Amino acid sequence: MSAAKKAPAKTTAAVKKATVAPRKATAAVKKAAPAVKKAAPAKTVAKKPPAKSNESQTALVRRARRINRELAEVYPYAHPELDFENPFQLVVATVLSAQTTDLRVNQTTPALFAKYPTPEDLAAANPEEVEEILRPTGFFRAKTKSVIGLSKALVEQFGGEVPGRLEDLVKLPGVGRKTAFVVLGNAFGRPGITVDTHFQRLVRRWQWTDETDPDKIEAAIGALFPKSEWTDLSHHVIWHGRRICHARKPACGACPITPLCPAYGEGETDPEKARKLLKYEKGGFPGQRLNPPQAYLDAGGKPAPPLGAG
Numbered sequence: 001m002s003a004a005k006k007a008p009a010k011t012t013a014a015v016k017k018a019t020v021a022p023r024k025a026t027a028a029v030k031k032a033a034p035a036v037k038k039a040a041p042a043k044t045v046a047k048k049p050p051a052k053s054n055e056s057q058t059a060l061v062r063r064a065r066r067i068n069r070e071l072a073e074v075y076p077y078a079h080p081e082l083d084f085e086n087p088f089q090l091v092v093a094t095v096l097s098a099q100t101t102d103l104r105v106n107q108t109t110p111a112l113f114a115k116y117p118t119p120e121d122l123a124a125a126n127p128e129e130v131e132e133i134l135r136p137t138g139f140f141r142a143k144t145k146s147v148i149g150l151s152k153a154l155v156e157q158f159g160g161e162v163p164g165r166l167e168d169l170v171k172l173p174g175v176g177r178k179t180a181f182v183v184l185g186n187a188f189g190r191p192g193i194t195v196d197t198h199f200q201r202l203v204r205r206w207q208w209t210d211e212t213d214p215d216k217i218e219a220a221i222g223a224l225f226p227k228s229e230w231t232d233l234s235h236h237v238i239w240h241g242r243r244i245c246h247a248r249k250p251a252c253g254a255c256p257i258t259p260l261c262p263a264y265g266e267g268e269t270d271p272e273k274a275r276k277l278l279k280y281e282k283g284g285f286p287g288q289r290l291n292p293p294q295a296y297l298d299a300g301g302k303p304a305p306p307l308g309a310g
């Protein structure tokens with residue numbers, strides 16, 4: 001609470017620094033600056049970060065949507081960070097992403113899909129050979145079992161196609177609601193909220209909900225936004241969690257939504273120190289995809305390096 005009260009005094013400096021950050025980046029990254037600068041208007045919105053106990057449901061809905069709009073301006077090119085070319089590749093990549101980074105998965109899946117391009121191929125694969133390919137993603141034996149089992153189920157129950165319905169997807173081995181929503185939202189264009197670790201942490205910091213169970217979080221947040229915004233909302237929140245609002249040390253001093261955040265002060269508030277905590281494109285680093293969408297490249301983002309490139 002006391003941290004929240006401190007926010008207004010430092011907000012202007014914090015937001016100013018956020019707009020300054022890209023200037024140090026490469027020429028390519030500088031192109032992203034206008035998007036970041038647009039975050040500045042947030043400083044005029046609220047004089048004081050709201051306290052949950054005093055906030056009405058209407059005010060919460062307004063603040064939540066405002067945060068999403070601000071993040072949409074900061075990350076106009078937010079996208080799923082797993083490389084995929086079709087629903088089969090996305091469902092497999094999402095299963096593999098448990099307990100590891102999307103970058104590691106992206107560095108691993110090209111070899112997997114080159115050797116086993118279809119569910120039929122993977123269903124008939126020699127597990128030991130698949131394990132060798134998946135070794136870098138960790139838990140590779142369990143993951144091998146999952147993706148082979150998943151491929152068999154696709155072949156036996158769905159004619160070798162990934163189904164486009166939640167109720168079918170969650171019946172596949174290794175596929176829970178989170179994975180199903182990633183696939184529905186990004187491979188089928190059907191709205192879904194992806195409650196991953198970043199999403200859970202941030203919505204609690206923002207006091208959008210007190211729920212801790214992912215299904216209840218999904219329902220609570222779904223009620224704050226129109227369905228059509230669910231998929232993009234998930235990307236914005238996850239990108240913010242990966243780049244600025246980190247688990248251990250959120251970069252509060254360089255965060256563009258401080259006036260809207262009750263957890264301001266939970267992380268580093270000194271603008272200079274906070275700026276050093278920024279990750280990926282804001283600090284001139286690459287994103288996680290080897291083949292990112294053109295919008296990301298146009299905004300100054302860089303593709304991730306292939307495995308072994310350092």
Ligand code: SF4
Pocket residue numbers: 205244245246250251252253255256257258261262263264265266267
């Ligand atoms: S970094 Fe996170 S905790 Fe800090 S002000 Fe931004 S959203 Fe809030």
